[in-house]
Amino acid sequence: MLDFLLLPPYFFNFVNRAMKKLIIVTSILFIAVIAAAVFYFSNIHKDNRDQGKLLNHIPEDALFISSFQNDKSFFDIFSDYEAVNSLLGKENENRLSYLYEHFLQSDAFGELLARQRIYLSFHPQSGDSLDWLISIPFAQKTSTKEATSLLTKIENISLSDVDSIPNCFNVTLKNFGGDLYIGFRQDAAVLSFSKELVVASLDENAAHLSPHLVEKIQTNRQKAASNLLTLYLNQGQLLPTIQQMMSRKTGNVLNILKGWKGMTSLNLNYKSDAIMFSGPSDLDSARNMYLGLFAQQQAVPQTIKRAAPENTASFVSFALSDYTLFHAGLVQLLKNRKQLDGMNQQFAHIRTNQKVDIDSTFIPLWDNEFAYLELNTREQIGILKIKDRATFDSIIPHLSTSLQDSIYRMDNSNLLYYSFGDPLVDFQRPYFIVLDDYYICANTQSTLQHYRQNYRQHKLLGTMAEYIEFDNMQAHKANISFFLHNANAGNNLRRNLKSNVFKRYDNEDDYGFKRFYGLSIQLSGYNGAFFTNLYAKYIPSDQQAKKTVWDFNVNGPLSVPPAVLQYNDTSKFILAQTDNGQLYALNNNGKQLWRATLSGPALGQIQQLADRSIVLTTKEKLYRFWADGKPLPGFPVELKPAASYGATIVEQGEELRIYIPAGEHILAYDGKGQTLDGWRDKTVSGNILFDLKTATLADVKYVIAMTDIGKAYFFNFNGGLVGLNEDATGAHFNNRFGLELVDNDPSRSRVITSDTSGNIKSFFFDNKQLRKRIASWGSTHFFDAQNIAGDSIPEFVVLDRRHLYVYNNADSSLIYDHSFNQDITDRPQFFAQNNKRQLVGIASGSERLLYLFEEDGSPVKGFPVNGLPNFYFGRLKNDGGRYLLCATNERTLSAYRF
Secondary structure, eight states: OOOGHHHHHHHHHHHEEEEEEEESSSSSHHHHHHHHSSSSOOOOSSSSSSSSHHHHTTTTOOOOEEEEEOHHHHHHHHTOOOHHHHHHHHHHHHHHHHHIIIIITTTTHHHHTTTEEEEEEEESSSSTTTEEEEEEOOOOOOOOOHHHHHHHTTTTEEEETTTTTTEEEEEEEETOOOEEEEEEETTTEEEEEOOOOOOOHOOOOBBBOOHHHHHHHHHHHHTTTTTOOOOEEEGGGHHHHHHHBBSOOOOGGGGGGGOOSSSSEEEEOOBTTEEEEEEEEGGGGGSSGGGGGGSOOOOOOOOGGSSTTTTTTEEEEEEOOHHHHHHHHHHHHHHHTTOHHHHHHHHHHHHHHHOOIIIIIIGGGGGEEEEEETTTTTTTEEEEEOOOOHHHHGGGGGEEEOSSTTOOEESSSSHHHHHOOGGTTSSOOEEEEEEEEEEEESHHHHHHHHHHEEEETTTTTGHHHHHHHHHHSSSSSSSSEEETTTTTTTTHHHBBBBBHHHHHHHTTTTGGGGGEEEEEEEEETTTEEEEEEEEEHHHHHHHHTTTTEEEEEEEEOOOSSOOOEOOSSSOOOEEBTTTSSEEEEETTTTTTTEEEOOOSEEEEEEOOOOTSSSEOOOOOOOEEEOTTTTBBBBBSSSSSSSOOOOOOOEETTEEEEEEEEEETTTEETTTTTTTTTTTTTTEEESSSOOOOEEEEEETTTEEEEEETTTEEEEEEETSSSSEEEEEESSSBBBBOEEEOOOOTOTTEEEEEBBBTTEEEEEEESOOOEEEEESSSOTTTEEEEEEESSSSSSSSEHHHHHHEEEOOOOTOOEEEEEEEEESSOOSSSSSEEEETTTEEEEEETTEEEEHHHEESSSSSOTOSSSOSSSSOOEOOOOOEEEEEEEEEEEEEEEEEEEE
């Protein structure tokens, strides 16, 4: 297991054990918040005192060191930090409020401690605790006698000397219980509930922080003076502390932390629903350790996490910018460990008997990524990315034995260890399968069988909406990423943590540890060291986006997006149709108003007119009915020939015109369902693409049709052909077209679409044409010209397999792009907002995920959401919220409020 990923629960246990003892006397509230939140506190303001004197007396086994200023504004920043309160627990939160009022702001210490910088350090103690030590400078020279006198002025405490230890006192806290130890040195005090820590700090002969670490902390404080909070990690104490918290021996993967010394400085990046820190990490003497191999790499995109199954409890993934450099360093490391000679003898045997040279033939098979995973079943999996599948398939049979069900087993040990090092040492002669460009290995065949089933059914971590939201917080590029899935790891934590550590972690009545979705730590090569990012995603109590407001059984998949329409003067209602022709009318609380059976699925959009009547087109019929479901006279209309897409409607006062594409024909009706004069037997050359468009330019009212053979037809409202603009290249078209109308000028206004070769084609009203090629897109790409930014010029929206691109119309520059895990087979949807902007909606049917993007490409907060294609996003009630209406399975329509 990735035992080092269990670090946060340990810290929570350390923190809350200390919190039970309760810190008193100086800056208690801030200290408690730090202790509970673990990573939260450091320098905010620059002071002029020499802090080295305080740091020099902190015992050397400190794991964390943080500093903060005794300032009310500092506390105010975190008073509403829900993630902090969740970790503190209800009882401690109440106690801390009392302590803040009666001690930190007391008359006795107010002047002496005002705006002083305080250092808080955490130290591993016997058992499974992490006790803290507070080092506090006084604002002015203060003798031990004077400081002791101030303590006696605080109510409900008693003070006594500690035998044979000069300047050390025991403070009994009558209201809460527990003994606090305080030691005084020149112009400063040290405090802890651990007598050993106070004594060690006062003892000049005890081992304290090295001058090297002290210097780094002071230097970093000067560089990071403007950062809100900073935490210093003493890397040399990390592995011993983790091992102390385990109920069993740690696994081999943890060996990558051996020998890691130096310091990590993590600065807080404030986010209300997450803990996010970033900053540099030293290597110091660790250049001969495995971890040091990655410091010489540059951060690169990490994609192998997409292959992690949905029941992943934890993983560590690795990515390399230069595999050759990495492997050369690994070979030297194996030589230093005196393991290389034995491997070379083994490789010579393979070269003789199996005719494969490991260095020249086997090693080049690998690409630049690999990962080690533990599942919620406690099974372990290794995933290695293959560089050239065809070459791999020709070589790997010489090094493995084929078993049943397309599962193989390596014939020789150490090959994966020699390829990538320590994280794969547990896979000596593993079983493996090959899926796409991934080599998947495990120590049992059943593990691989289960994995393959999940992979083929797209039951992967990267298809889960919650993980995608988490992943969006992370850096796109890194060299090493650790991830812990809180819920999936529950049973593994129970097994690996000491019982009292897990008991506190599992306590949901008082604490909110389980409301953290997951933890991630990323390391990226940075000038021969690392840049570190830490993320812990919290689920706030008011996050309602993932909880349905209501659900309704529709007995089948949706055939079109739900339509939200006006029912009366005060309320809206919903029309949702399934692919079996059933049309459901629901009120905005999800209750059925009526139901009807239509001739088939609706085509295009369900539309509402100014009189609140509704127009809907199926392949066979044109419907017009009232909000209560009653049809208007003359409807439905039988469509011959059959419609190929939904209706385009023009309302001009009392006059209503309905235009419907029908393959090579155009059908046109008035508001009573009668055929319009001039439109009988109206045909075009080629099949009409999607809907018809209407426009008015220079007093001419146009009906526009675009066909799949590249012909743009411009009719007037009476059916007369005003213009025909024909593509002469022989290109084929299968996308929707958009309109750009400029200054009422036909010579500058145009129809815009793309052909299957990926060219953007413009057909101007005055018969000019323009062809532009922005990028290389596949023949099945989706193209739309839609107004994303809210101005008068549409943007170009292109969806090409698993890539979404939005381009500026004027200069073809890329506004934003987004990559998905799987190919997208449904066209984008667009949702108009009040400011004339449109949000881009994408449905990944294979993953059952819905995405929604703002105009700058950022996800709408709360997205992606698990759901099926054909969805609605917008207003539903007059409550200021926006709603998502979507099918959560093939039979259920659900509403979410955002």
